[in-house]
Amino acid sequence: MSDGSAKPELTGTEPVAQESEIPHDSARLHVTGRADYVDDMPEPAGTLHAAIGLATIARGRIAAMDLDAVAAAPGVVAVLTAKDIPGANTASAMGKGVHPLLAEGRVDYHGQPLFLVVAEERMAARRAARLGRIDYAPEPPVLDIAAARTAGAAPIAAGLTVRRGDVAAALESSPRRLSGRMSVGGQEHFYIEGQIALALPREDDELLVYSATQDPGEVQSVVAHMLNLPANAVAVSVRRMGGAFGGKESQPAIFAALAALAADRLKRPVKLRPDRDDDMTITGKRHDFTVDYEIGFTDEGRITGLDATLYARAGHSEDLTRGVADRAVLHVDNAYFYPAARAESRCLFTNTVSNTAFRGYGGPQGIAAAERWIEDIAYTLGMDPLEVRRRNFYGEGARGVTHYHQPVRDNILARVVDELERTSDYQRRRAKVIAFNRGTAGPIRRGIALVPVKFGISYSAKFMNQGAALLSVYRDGSVHISHAGTEMGQGIHTKILQIAASEFGLPLSRVRVTATATDRVPNTVPTSGSLGTDLNGMAVVDAARKIKARLADLVAPGLPTEEIGFEAGEVLTPEGRVGFADLVERAFKSRVSLSATGYYRTPHIHWDRAAGRGSPYLYFTYGASCSEVAVDTLTGEYRVLRTDILQDVGHSINRDIDLGQIEGGFMQGLGWSTTEELWWDGSGRLATHAPSTYKIPLASDRPAVLNIGIAEWSENAAPTVMRSKAVGEPPVMLALSVPGALAMAAASLADYAFPPKLDLPATPERVLAECARQRQMAQRAPGVRAAE
Template sequence: MADGSTNPLAAEARAVAHESAHKHVAGTAEFIDDMPEPAGTLHAAFGLSAIASGTITALDLSAVAAAPGVVGIVTAADIPGRNDMSASGSGDDPLLSTGEIRYCGQPVFAVLATDRDAARRAARCARITYDETLPVVDVAAARAAGRGPSFPPLTLARGSVEDGLAAAPLTIAGRIAIGGQEHFYLEGQVALAVPGEDGEVLLYSATQHPSEVQEAVAHILGVAAHAVRVHVRRMGGGFGGKETQPTIFAALAAVAARKFRRPVKIRPDRDDDMTITGKRHDFVVDYALGFHEDGRIEAVDAVFAARCGHSEDLSRGVTDRALMHADNAYFYPHVRLRTEPLRTDTVSNTAFRGYGGPQGVVAAERMIEEIAYALGRDPLDIRKANFYAAPDRNETPYHQDVHDNIMLRIVEELEASSHYRARRAAILAENARSPVVKRGIGLVPVKYGISFSKKAMNQGGALLAVYRDGSVHLNHGGTEMGQGLNTKVAQVVADELGIALARIRLTATATDKVPNASPTAGSVGADLNAMAAQDAARTLKARLAAFAAERAGVAEDAVVFEHEAVRIGAERIGWAELVGEAYMARVPLSATGFYRTPGLSWDRKAGRGSPYFYFTYGAACAEVAVDTLTGEYAVERVDVLQDVGRSLNPAIDRGQIEGGFIQGMGWLTTEELWWDGKGRLRTHAPSTYKIPLASDRPRVFEVRLAAWSENMAPTVGRSKAVGEPPVMLAVSVLEALGMAVASTADYRLPPRLDPPATPERVLAAIERLRRDVDFAGVLL
């Protein structure tokens, strides 16, 4: 692996277990809530607003202060620095309300007590009166109220949409409403703050972005960043919900710890967690498209309106990325895509696995579906007709060339291995015979760009230390949330040094070890941090090689690192022995590593550049069965073929694909967020919000990696990212459900089934189609 482009081990030999898997199974993996609490720890709970929009006219906390176990209260007046935790730095996201109420469940104060139960009970004793105003809850109301956000929208354009639509023989206009999603991480939000000397604070935070927590807490406390240390050993899931949202809890704990000079812990219950924290953005997409009789798209004009919530948070990046994936795998000769981010009196929406990309892909696939039903064609044929293809059909709407395109090979390989054509023909025949149970099948491709569109974020750091006994301590800027990042990074270092994996121990991600780290998000955790760790390992390896060569009087190229040993000319010495001798010779045995992704550019104002280092490609074929009397359905079979380049760890990659697909399936089928007219989130617990169960999984679930693929970009081991792309493969389930619904009207009308396609929505779509077509099958 001398240049980062080769992988000396066979792929299957690299399928080692997740470094904490045995501890997860045994229940011995330590999360923040498992840590022994320091003596004198106080427990915090938020007091939340009961309205979504208005102002506080009176705040009486006397009953709170008098409640059993209460030690004190924190309000906005106790914040020593800036009362703002905005991820964008826009100053629009207060930690605690100063009187204005922006969403139902907004933190107004916090109570500190000797135990968690006492704090939670006391927080509900507050007497708050409000001057309530009518909240703006959804996209339609925000549009009517002119509720644009504080940042400019994005436009991506190429060619002339007006000319393309005028020249196209056929045109369609439509709308799709795409629902949001709750992260529903297994480990809820949690933070523990331990005050130190000279105003310092040590924070244990369940966050994907320790550096952001550090920066925001420093601003809130009014101290320099070096006074705030953030440690993260592991999280029980994140999915984007622990990128900016943990700041709420970490900052409150830090403020309280400073005020009371005692450790402070906060862990909200699931209801409060779901009420306080942001979700996946829901969108309403209006589109017009022109196309030819053979299904080729000529022009696309679309507006992506998003419910952003009360503050900016990460909405700029999320809505931008929705546009940048609204092409999915397809070339649009003439295109204009625009965002319409809207401010609402709801919780501020935030990052979620895919970061806007899934919403863009759903919109792209709806347009393909529209064309297929208009022409009476198999949607797969329409997809193939519109794939990117060199030399003159490979420029994206943001003017980056798709130079590594393997989409057609992926799709055709899956089409053959899943027997798509034969199964579709059998389903068409069965649907013609079956009056109640209808089946559907869909094969959907996904092209997904990898890198942060904000160029500065595409960097990673690592710290590596080798001890005298040959053991290795590794720390990097990424965070472990169950995705296996630590395992992959350790494998890369073990390969580079030629040592056993067991010699390497990874410790908590820490801002005082690797500073200014980017979030573990965007699927680039391994790309950035493994490359940084490899860089550190090469520095140490070069020092040891130079020492060994000098010691033996040979050239450095005569020093070869083998498994657990080093060959120095004709001599062979054990790894630990060489390290021990290097220490005695005063060779430095620690090193930092750094990596920055090359070749990136992005001009947001112009809407053009090369924001992605490379693309990943995948496809999924899903089959469903729908009971048309009730709308209930089952996912019968799913076949997936995913491009991960040359896999660093096939076992972990398969797990990420399976989990991502099921999470995407939940978003598109059963997970429904619902706010009432007063802006109150009503789906705020497992009793009202339905994530997929084990029984909802596809009855047949075949996942394969494209073993022949190798990343053309010089990533670590020529691997590709895997965390986010599989989420979008679940669009195949939505496509299959749409086919089953459309069969009730003899496929004459597009199903236009908006996600989440709950059984209620499936039944409503069936009834709508039946209303639009008479019993003879003649359009009314």
């Protein structure tokens, strides 16, 4: 298009490149060990290794720092502190507060980087980093949301308030109302590949940085500002990551910048790879939240008004907290219409790691809160929670507008839920669960829940909704692509291959995607928000169609490109067929450009944060899950017996990859909502800093029966590439059916008379405590059939 943006309208009828099997493009390399990650790259001659010296208090002033023993340790080449940073001492790009690369004058969390050791060998650097002698003037730390609220300090970032209607009047006139508080825990990313960077000095004060990052553009910006260099002097390259989940969006800048500082200072390559304990200690997590709410509703279970305040633990710097908290506020509706609502976020400073992006980016916390008050209503009224959910679904007309004033178009949620209710046999199984609980005298109780998910797709920061690509066709007819998205195992490169192959009518073997690099595609936005394919796939389409138009003009001047066919390695013209490679060679000899940049910006979105209203999302995805559990009410231990999932992905570009994302997202959500508990001790030290103390789901934690379905009939009504929908983040929230089922099992001990109060993660300890609470309430309440 003349303004440089991609043609936005794809009908969805264009066929995706189909072959007998389309596995992940690096699958063979992964399983054979030939996939190159940063730590697999051959180290250039003279490579040095860095390690970070960490603070051992959570808050206080640095009175003195004696690093003589560090510098004298065997193999040490240099010791660097904040004084050695020539430019900006911050790991945050502009607009996200200050996050010191190396502490300067004071410490704000236990494990904060204080100094950098550079040595000939990695183990020498690690040993030396523990020899520093630091004198502190300690101060009492603020470690959690409760302490931060008590302290009453100014928020670390501006919160968001969204309003619709007269909430006070709605609550006052509601036939029923209730209030409550819910805690939603954080989560460690626990990527397979840890944080890592390799910085190589080049001539004329340039640097090449290999970083495991979702945002090479941010790494480039942070390194350049730190070294007082222009951005064009810093190149960042990313071939692949071994998992990221948001933990490699902003946090990799810490490690890349420190490696770059040493490389620039010493004029030698420097690698920085912290061990797992240090990685978990230094880096931010999923934000934990406390949600205070009051809700009004009718005797039929329809919500009339909501007032909710969401408190987020930011940690010691802003990082991405504002955006995460914003999305949480925008997702407290989940699938439900609120006639009157006020939702507000508050971003609290604490002396802990700076929390950051995590798969779902605030959406899981907001949706978890919504499901809590739905269950409060259901148990208060003695209704099936699914029925209460249905009665509050978004509908048509006035009931089809969110609390932030965006219309919910293409709403297929009821169909998704109806289909899953039928295929999971929910009603019969629920009746069976209730009969089992009422008929047993033993400690085992069962629960079942069916939970819907509506999730918005796009960044609320409008400028981030852009993608770019560089596409080159070589004389032999092969195609080479570099785009702004990064591959972290989710399969974006495979989908990009399919999109390009489909556009040119070529087999996948003729298309190759290379590393993401800032010196090929500049000004990248992070690969996050499930938007990698949406943004960069459309940019590839734009670039491909520019080249196709040039080729079409060569063989049929004046004929619209749409009337020239590209299929099966040939180009169909009015005069007949010509081989694609032959036409490309002809184009080269006719001096026709065979490379193009592609660009895409998301249409139809707008957001006024100050007013708390707009349409921040291009479209919504819909899904539902049904889980059944068995709980030992004497120990709190439980097993997930069965989970059924139905997820909307629009017109799937790669069904196998989408199924993998759904299963992986669900399991990661299962860990977040049940077993993964972060724990800081009284001194502010992260106690759960290793696999020995932090429990991610194991293979044995997988539901005994796991049925995953894709809504094959769905096709995105929004103008996305191939009419597909995002799939990376929405499945995380499908795991909320498991805490819902656990809550039902606990509530059975008081004959479902009292709303369960099960905070997340629903660890066995919390489940056991809720079982005890239900028993106590049953004993105190007349007429309630208490469990024996």
